[in-house]
Amino acid sequence: MTAFSAARAPARALSWVSKGFVQIVLLGIAIFWLLPTLGLFVASLRSEADNTNTGWWTVFTKPAELTVSNYQKLLSGGGFTASFWNTIWITVPATLLVVLIASLAAYAFAWVDFPGRDWVFLVVVGLLVVPIQVALIPVARLYGLIGIFGSIPGVVLFHVAFGLPFAIFLLRNFFMGIPRELLEAARIDGCGDLTIFFRVVLPLGKPAIASLGIFQFMWVWNDLLVSLVFANTDSQPMTKALQAQMRQFGANIDVLAPGAFLSLIVPLVVFFAFQRHFVQGLLAGSVK
Amino acid sequence: MALGFLLPALALLGALVVYPIVFSAYRSMFDASGNTFVGAHNYTRIFTDADSRTAMRNTLIWVVVAPSLVTVLGLIFAVLTERIRWASAFKMIVFMPMAVSFLASGVIFRLVYEGDPHRGVINAVLTTVHDTFSSSSVYPGAIARPGSPLTPAPGNAFVTTTGIQPGHMVLLPLVGLPAAQLPKSATQAVPAPAPPPDGISGTVWLDFTRGGGGVQNHVDPAEKGLPGIRVQAVQAGKAVASTTTGPDGTFAFTKLPAGTYTLKLPGGNFAAPYQGVTWLGPSLITPAIIGAYIWIWAGFAMVLIAAGLAAIPRDVLEAARMDGASEWHLFRRITVPLLAPVLTVVFVTLVINVLKVFDLVFIIAPGSVQPQATVLALEMWRVSFGGGADQGAGSAMAIFLCLLVSPAIFFNLRRFRQEQ
Numbered sequence: 001m002t003a004f005s006a007a008r009a010p011a012r013a014l015s016w017v018s019k020g021f022v023q024i025v026l027l028g029i030a031i032f033w034l035l036p037t038l039g040l041f042v043a044s045l046r047s048e049a050d051n052t053n054t055g056w057w058t059v060f061t062k063p064a065e066l067t068v069s070n071y072q073k074l075l076s077g078g079g080f081t082a083s084f085w086n087t088i089w090i091t092v093p094a095t096l097l098v099v100l101i102a103s104l105a106a107y108a109f110a111w112v113d114f115p116g117r118d119w120v121f122l123v124v125v126g127l128l129v130v131p132i133q134v135a136l137i138p139v140a141r142l143y144g145l146i147g148i149f150g151s152i153p154g155v156v157l158f159h160v161a162f163g164l165p166f167a168i169f170l171l172r173n174f175f176m177g178i179p180r181e182l183l184e185a186a187r188i189d190g191c192g193d194l195t196i197f198f199r200v201v202l203p204l205g206k207p208a209i210a211s212l213g214i215f216q217f218m219w220v221w222n223d224l225l226v227s228l229v230f231a232n233t234d235s236q237p238m239t240k241a242l243q244a245q246m247r248q249f250g251a252n253i254d255v256l257a258p259g260a261f262l263s264l265i266v267p268l269v270v271f272f273a274f275q276r277h278f279v280q281g282l283l284a285g286s287v288k
Numbered sequence: 289m290a291l292g293f294l295l296p297a298l299a300l301l302g303a304l305v306v307y308p309i310v311f312s313a314y315r316s317m318f319d320a321s322g323n324t325f326v327g328a329h330n331y332t333r334i335f336t337d338a339d340s341r342t343a344m345r346n347t348l349i350w351v352v353v354a355p356s357l358v359t360v361l362g363l364i365f366a367v368l369t370e371r372i373r374w375a376s377a378f379k380m381i382v383f384m385p386m387a388v389s390f391l392a393s394g395v396i397f398r399l400v401y402e403g404d405p406h407r408g409v410i411n412a413v414l415t416t417v418h419d420t421f422s423s424s425s426v427y428p429g430a431i432a433r434p435g436s437p438l439t440p441a442p443g444n445a446f447v448t449t450t451g452i453q454p455g456h457m458v459l460l461p462l463v464g465l466p467a468a469q470l471p472k473s474a475t476q477a478v479p480a481p482a483p484p485p486d487g488i489s490g491t492v493w494l495d496f497t498r499g500g501g502g503v504q505n506h507v508d509p510a511e512k513g514l515p516g517i518r519v520q521a522v523q524a525g526k527a528v529a530s531t532t533t534g535p536d537g538t539f540a541f542t543k544l545p546a547g548t549y550t551l552k553l554p555g556g557n558f559a560a561p562y563q564g565v566t567w568l569g570p571s572l573i574t575p576a577i578i579g580a581y582i583w584i585w586a587g588f589a590m591v592l593i594a595a596g597l598a599a600i601p602r603d604v605l606e607a608a609r610m611d612g613a614s615e616w617h618l619f620r621r622i623t624v625p626l627l628a629p630v631l632t633v634v635f636v637t638l639v640i641n642v643l644k645v646f647d648l649v650f651i652i653a654p655g656s657v658q659p660q661a662t663v664l665a666l667e668m669w670r671v672s673f674g675g676g677a678d679q680g681a682g683s684a685m686a687i688f689l690c691l692l693v694s695p696a697i698f699f700n701l702r703r704f705r706q707e708q
Contacts, residue, residue, distance in 0.1 A: 023372055029378075040392070040399060054407070055407050114291075137315060137672055157300065157304065160300060221389070239391045246394075256395050260396070263391065264389060268384070279595075283595050
């Protein structure tokens with residue numbers, strides 16, 4: 001027994017060393033991954049002059065440089081606060097509408113029989129990968145005709161339309177998993193499709209709806225291209241407002257760093273709060 | 289009944305997704321004004337116009353480089369995290385950038401890639417490492433005093449214009465250096481003592497008297513020597529001897545063979561300090577942005593692959609281990625083949641995503657470098673909205689982009705069929 005474990009000792013020591021090595025490598029990678037965001041955060045807490053002259057890492061030797069004045073200036077300006085509210089007014093309706101419209105459609109695709117159902121669904125799946133670039137010019141023209149170009153509803157509708165294929169795909173697959181007996185029992189009790197949808201399918205579909213809602217929220221909150229084309233300066237979200245400052249990156253760092261940090265803090269909080277749903281949504285429906 | 293449930297979705301998809309595809313295809317056959325039919329001209333333009341060719345080339349680089357790097361990195365992370373206790377913390381950290389907008393990531397990486405080593409973190413690290421291993425020059429920006437025996441030579445060096453015979457003393461005045469920048473060891477410059485018959489001596493000093501006064505090309509009081517400058521005695525293009533100046537700027541060669549020499553102050557004395565790498569310049573911009581992309585998407589690949597890894601039956605691995613297979617062998621022969629479907633999904637997702645990459649390039653590439661950094665998705669916007677105002681060409685580019693991603697539709701449909 002002793003001889004046996006003695007023979008294994010070198011191998012164990014080796015595996016212990018390699019384990020320690022893996023730990024160190026992963027620790028290095030984790031720091032490497034955190035550093036850029038930390039840099040942004042620290043830069044947002046330093047005055048413009050400090051940022052122009054030295055790198056953010058100098059705060060570790062001179063903590064006195066830290067100040068919240070950038071944030072105070074940014075939030076008292078009014079323009080940024082307005083764009084923050086625009087982001088909310090775009091993101092919340094776009095998320096709710098996608099969830100509602102997609103779950104209605106997903107229910108029909110999963111549980112209502114109608115001719116050509118599978119073909120229509122395949123077309124929707126096909127639309128998953130359509131790049132939004134292809135719709136920019138035609139929809140800009142369409143919005144011009146009906147007079148919602150540059151408005152928040154225009155931006156919202158665009159986000160809803162391009163969120164639908166993924167949303168329908170995700171929810172339909174989930175709804176298919178609901179036991180048929182549950183739906184039939186409800187039907188025997190005399191419930192119509194609408195009642196079944198609200199009383200049975202929506203409550204049971206909560207996990208998938210949560211994943212979808214978080215995804216859609218993040219996409220819309222983080223979008224730049226759609227608002228770049230369809231929003232004007234009154235309806236622009238934070239991303240577009242900040243993008244306008246990028247031209248003078250060095251000179252505007254006192255606006256860009258705190259602005260970017262404020263714009264990322266909400267999705268980050270959502271991400272940490274609902275991490276499980278986020279990952280589940282990812283697993284359920286990649287390839288978009 | 290079904291129609292009622294489907295109507296809102298189908299109406300929106302029809303008006304804002306399907307109709308635009310049809311309209312773009314139609315619009316792509318007209319010129320910028322939209323009135324003149326030009327047939328396939330806009331499409332041939334994509335392949336001939338310089339800007340859109342750059343965009344195509346960059347998109348190709350992106351597709352070839354980014355998805356495979358991200359997938360491999362995700363695989364490595366997923367496998368390695370199986371061996372640590374804090375795997376979920378690690379995954380959270382690496383996955384976090386996925387929640388951040390491309391705009392914020394762009395701002396983050398503009399800070400990272402900032403060229404000035406005092407501000408950009410990568411260049412700060414690079415210059416620190418560089419200066420640790422090779423000392424940077426002490427006298428960047430020095431110039432020869434006009435009328436002195438020195439003249440600039442290639443590579444920041446200075447040489448004497450006239451030949452010097454052994455037995456002579458030479459004065460080598462330099463200017464253009466801030467007095468505050470001189471090393472602390474520098475002392476009052478003095479003319480070097482006359483050399484022996486087989487030697488050459490001289491003084492290298494800062495020929496500038498603060499507050500005026502002083503005679504040019506003459507060692508005046510209150511002028512300091514330049515210590516630590518390498519001086520070479522060159523004969524027939526070959527350095528035959530070399531020495532270094534002292535605190536008072538003097539140097540001396542001895543035991544030189546007879547002949548005529550020129551003195552050279554090599555460029556190493558005056559080279560500008562190492563400034564790191566110009567990440568945001570035209571040549572490195574695409575790799576730099578791909579770096580930021582990897583930072584964002586590695587977590588996505590890692591999470592998906594880790595889920596696939598968790599689904600691999602443990603007993604298969606255990607059985608192979610019992611048979612004495614090495615870890616590397618297990619990885620190559622069992623883990624990777626069993627992960628193949630997941631790896632394919634990750635890879636295809638990333639290819640589609642890379643084809644559409646817009647924000648990151650738009651934000652990280654400074655305006656002046658955008659023509660070199662542009663990709664198809666960005667070029668489409670630039671041509672039709674960002675100053676180009678040619679919606680015919682823009683539509684053609686959008687349709688072209690659609691065609692590029694369309695194989696993924698069949699991939700999706702096949703996968704969907706299999707799941708049924």
